[in-house]
Amino acid sequence: MSADQHAAQAFHGRSVVSAADFTKAEVLALLEAARQFDRFDPGGPAWGGLAPTLSGRVLGTLFFEPSTRTRLSFESAMLRLGGSVLGFADARISSLSKGESLVDTIQVVEGYCDAIVLRHPSEGAARLAAETARIPVINGGDGSNQHPTQTFLDLYTIREAAGRLDGLKVGFMGDLRYGRTVHSLTEALLHFDVELKFIGPENLRLPRDLRDHLRRHGRSGLEVENLQDAGDLDVLYMTRIQKERFPDPMDYERIRNAYRVDRAALAPFGPDLKVLHPLPRVNEVAPDVDSLPGALYFRQTRNGVTVRMALLHLLLGGALPLEGGA
């Protein structure tokens, strides 16, 4: 079976709750599908040639907590495929969700649309919504639990930039304990022959569950407190360290300055180092890094649209290979 057929079969009508629900072959099939959409890059040679494959289809965006970036990315993906979007950006201003159970809201909204993107402050909300709805539900973030499309776009960006996933040395730096993106990308990278390294302060080390999980896979990885002890790296995935994790503001200032990178700090890793960050950043990646060829964080946000286009296309029964374009 070709990657195209595999993707079409694996994703049609399915909900996307957790990246871990997908096999390696399914993840690769999605990344391959996304590559077909990437040809229609805004401003690129094929720009404007994309067939409106989701014309007449409606995406419901239910954001029970605000996340402008995620919402705009999904909306952009749906609109670029010729579909429409409805929903709310913040449960506090939506009368729809006031006092109503999530299960009821889902059953109401599924009558209005063909797929739902759900962002919710409670862990497990997307799983529950997916069990309830008869249409695909995409998890746009459930509390501190999962955000699968972020994981897919991270994988896509690394593969696009490095040309492969197998054989890479990938370092995660910053908040390893609460960083949801770190946890799910780490888990997804276990599908591949990747050397994992974790760089962070003592109080923000990997959670025990994840460390046990890695150990069971024989992939414990290196854990160090300082970037200079990490050895070689092909990819450095940065995360934000949040103030609320530190009772003492002095500790926060000290730590956040210790886990900040600039051009000089990255120089020892050579010119091929790829730097990723889920954004928004505060000060952990200095602006002088932006002009390095390996600075990929804005590329990530663009790829986010591409990957979400591929996903929406497949979930709603679109065929591959895509037609049109160069």
Added chain:
Amino acid sequence: MSRPGDYRLVNGTVIDHLPVGSAARAMDLLGLPREGPVTVGINVPSPSQGRKDIVRVEGLFLEKHELDRLALLGPSITVSIVRGGKVASKTVLDVPQRLVDMIPCRNPTCITNAEPVVTVFVREGERPYRFRCAYCERIARVAKT
């Protein structure tokens, strides 16, 4: 040798090899006593375990969901069914693969604590087993299994 006050089981269930100190918890789980007499042994010498607790209940035959709950109390609990004063069957309880509607999730921001949802936990790894909430994906540490 029967002494006054002893009760000899005729038709009922013997829950044996309970870890010491868990007999009360077992009775609690099963809502005992119900109708029939119950005899409880605590800190009883056991060749295999050193010490154990044991609960004998006349007139009680457990259902699957009750056995699943009991299984969480220890690693090698046995349940024997007695009929006509003789042991008719004896089973070593196996820890269930999934705990459905048995325990609440301890994560306060789990959706199961906000919505009317039946909790589901999935067993992971080897003994001591860990159970992961099927919704928030956190580990609920169900001890002693």
